Amino acid sequence: MLRPIYLQPGDKVALVSPSGIATKEQQDAATALLTSWELVPVSGEHVLAQHGRMAGTDTERLADLQTALDAEDTRAIWCMAGDYGTLRIVEDADYSVFQGNPKWVIGMNDITVLHSKLHSLGIESLHAPMPSNLQETAPEALTQLRNFLFGIVSTYATDAHPLNRTGLAEAELIGGMLTWVHSLHDTRIEHNTRGTILFLEDPSDDIYQIDRSIRCMKYAGKFQHLAGLVVGEFGRNNTPEFRERVYRIIHEAVKNYTYPVCFGLPSGHVRGNYPLILGANVELIVRPDGGELKFP
Numbered sequence: 001m002l003r004p005i006y007l008q009p010g011d012k013v014a015l016v017s018p019s020g021i022a023t024k025e026q027q028d029a030a031t032a033l034l035t036s037w038e039l040v041p042v043s044g045e046h047v048l049a050q051h052g053r054m055a056g057t058d059t060e061r062l063a064d065l066q067t068a069l070d071a072e073d074t075r076a077i078w079c080m081a082g083d084y085g086t087l088r089i090v091e092d093a094d095y096s097v098f099q100g101n102p103k104w105v106i107g108m109n110d111i112t113v114l115h116s117k118l119h120s121l122g123i124e125s126l127h128a129p130m131p132s133n134l135q136e137t138a139p140e141a142l143t144q145l146r147n148f149l150f151g152i153v154s155t156y157a158t159d160a161h162p163l164n165r166t167g168l169a170e171a172e173l174i175g176g177m178l179t180w181v182h183s184l185h186d187t188r189i190e191h192n193t194r195g196t197i198l199f200l201e202d203p204s205d206d207i208y209q210i211d212r213s214i215r216c217m218k219y220a221g222k223f224q225h226l227a228g229l230v231v232g233e234f235g236r237n238n239t240p241e242f243r244e245r246v247y248r249i250i251h252e253a254v255k256n257y258t259y260p261v262c263f264g265l266p267s268g269h270v271r272g273n274y275p276l277i278l279g280a281n282v283e284l285i286v287r288p289d290g291g292e293l294k295f296p
């Protein structure tokens with residue numbers, strides 16, 4: 001996988017809305033944050049557009065995304081919001097210029113679709129907070145996002161969990177929001193899970209929806225040939241009891257395999273939402289006293 005160039009003060013960051021609607025308040029907050037990082041925010045022409053529940057028509061959203069992908073002097077693209085819409089334009093974008101001048105694409109939720117597309121092109125990207133959830137994101141997680149963009153990349157440590165499976169794996173980290181990882185099955189956008197370390201999180205509060213997605217992935221063989229599995233946060237403001245129910249559903253789906261499994265990575269639709277470099281060749285170490293995820 002090719003890693004985009006790390007940012008430096010003065011670099012431009014495009015703010016685009018390839019899916020759900022963004023607000024002026026969110027745009028202002030993102031602009032202020034990037035400016036405090038000594039970066040130069042550049043908003044897409046249609047960043048605040050609305051068309052139903054999406055941020056403008058397909059043509060408008062695609063135009064802003066394409067402009068950001070092609071801009072030679074833009075070093076990162078921060079997607080404003082998730083929800084729905086990326087799937088409608090991801091295959092219509094032209095990535096030829098971007099492949100010769102890759103830049104960090106930042107986002108989560110249905111931006112998982114764009115991450116998967118980029119990984120099929122051999123380019124790393126960032127699963128990270130978006131302007132739509134800045135107010136709910138812990139300052140430490142935003143500081144970590146800034147650090148990752150500037151090349152200060154950390155190792156993550158997790159606490160011990162009774163459902164963890166010990167072991168060591170080194171492989172490409174892929175995944176994102178469970179609903180979209182599941183939905184992309186057997187599409188040309190899907191990135192093959194074989195031999196990878198799969199990361200899963202989801203904002204759903206519906207335990208049955210989560211169970212359905214995990215079961216479908218299991219029956220499709222998506223868990224069978226992994227090198228490892230990392231499980232992040234589920235739900236938005238759920239109880240520890242809910243989280244443990246989700247973890248047990250996932251444990252049941254993968255209990256017959258032997259690769260390392262790590263529960264409780266602080267990444268997902270929650271306040272402590274730390275960034276992950278998807279596509280990176282990471283090292284996953286799971287011991288009885290906890291896990292580690294190391295980025296190169």
